[in-house]
Amino acid sequence: MRLWSGKMRHVSVLYVGTLIFALGCQISTKRGENTSSQTENPPLVDEKYSLTADRKELDELRKNIPEEKKKENDELALLNQFFADDTKSPSQIREKFDSLLRKKREVFQKDMTKERETYVKEERKRREAFSKEQEEARSDFKKRKTNRQQNTEFYADLDGKRKDFNSSEREKRDDFEANARDKRKNFEDYAREKNSEFQQELRAYTKRFEEQKKAKDQAQQKQPGQ
Incomplete structure (x- = not known):
C-alpha cells in the first residue's frame, strides 16, 4: 500500500x-x-x-x-x-474528503445501475426474438403435411434449441453478475485503501494542528496585558 x-x-x-x-x-x-x-x-x-x-x-x-x-x-x-491550508480544522478536511468519496460512490452506483438496466433490456430483446423465432417455426411447420415421426423430430429439435438458448442466457447472466460483483468489490477495496491512507495523513495533520493551536494560545497568554 x-x-x-x-x-x-x-x-x-x-x-x-x-x-x-x-x-x-x-x-x-x-x-x-x-x-x-x-x-x-x-x-x-x-x-x-x-x-x-x-x-x-x-x-x-x-x-x-x-x-x-x-x-x-x-x-x-x-x-x-x-x-x-493549515488553517482548516481536521473535521473540515475530513468532511471535504467524505464528500468527494461520497460523490465518487454515487457516480459508480449510477453507472452500475445503468449497466444493469442496459443488460436487462438486451436480455429481454434476445428472449423476445427467440420466442418469435420459435413461434414462426411452429406456425410454418403446422402448415405442412407431416407424419408422426416428423412431428416428433421437429418438436424435439425445437425443445433442444429452447434448452440451449436458456442455458446460454444463464451463462450470460452469471457472467454479468460475476463482473458486477468484481467491479463493486474493486471499488470498495479502492475506497477503503484511500480512506486508510487519508486517515493516516489526517492523524499527522491533526497532531500538527493541535500543536500549532497550543503554541498560539500560549504565545497570546504571554503577551503583556493578557
Missing part, C-alpha cells in the same frame, strides 16, 4: 521531478500499449472513480508518462490540496 505520509510537503517537487525524468527518457507507454505487467495488474477502478485532482491542464506535458504514474501523481496532488 502506498503511504501518503511524508510525501505531502514535497509532492510538488516530486511531481515536477517525475515529469522531467519521464519526458527526458521519452517514455512511450500508453493505455493502449500496456506492458505485460500492466495487463496482469489493471487498476482497481475506472479513472472516473479515482480520487485524483484535476490535472487536465498538464495533459500535453504528461502524454508520455505511463497512466499508472499519472494517476499516482494526481492522487498525491489531491492530498496536497486537502492539507495545503
Whole structure:
C-alpha cells in the first residue's frame, strides 16, 4: 500500500521531478500499449472513480508518462490540496474528503445501475426474438403435411434449441453478475485503501494542528496585558 505520509510537503517537487525524468527518457507507454505487467495488474477502478485532482491542464506535458504514474501523481496532488491550508480544522478536511468519496460512490452506483438496466433490456430483446423465432417455426411447420415421426423430430429439435438458448442466457447472466460483483468489490477495496491512507495523513495533520493551536494560545497568554 502506498503511504501518503511524508510525501505531502514535497509532492510538488516530486511531481515536477517525475515529469522531467519521464519526458527526458521519452517514455512511450500508453493505455493502449500496456506492458505485460500492466495487463496482469489493471487498476482497481475506472479513472472516473479515482480520487485524483484535476490535472487536465498538464495533459500535453504528461502524454508520455505511463497512466499508472499519472494517476499516482494526481492522487498525491489531491492530498496536497486537502492539507495545503493549515488553517482548516481536521473535521473540515475530513468532511471535504467524505464528500468527494461520497460523490465518487454515487457516480459508480449510477453507472452500475445503468449497466444493469442496459443488460436487462438486451436480455429481454434476445428472449423476445427467440420466442418469435420459435413461434414462426411452429406456425410454418403446422402448415405442412407431416407424419408422426416428423412431428416428433421437429418438436424435439425445437425443445433442444429452447434448452440451449436458456442455458446460454444463464451463462450470460452469471457472467454479468460475476463482473458486477468484481467491479463493486474493486471499488470498495479502492475506497477503503484511500480512506486508510487519508486517515493516516489526517492523524499527522491533526497532531500538527493541535500543536500549532497550543503554541498560539500560549504565545497570546504571554503577551503583556493578557
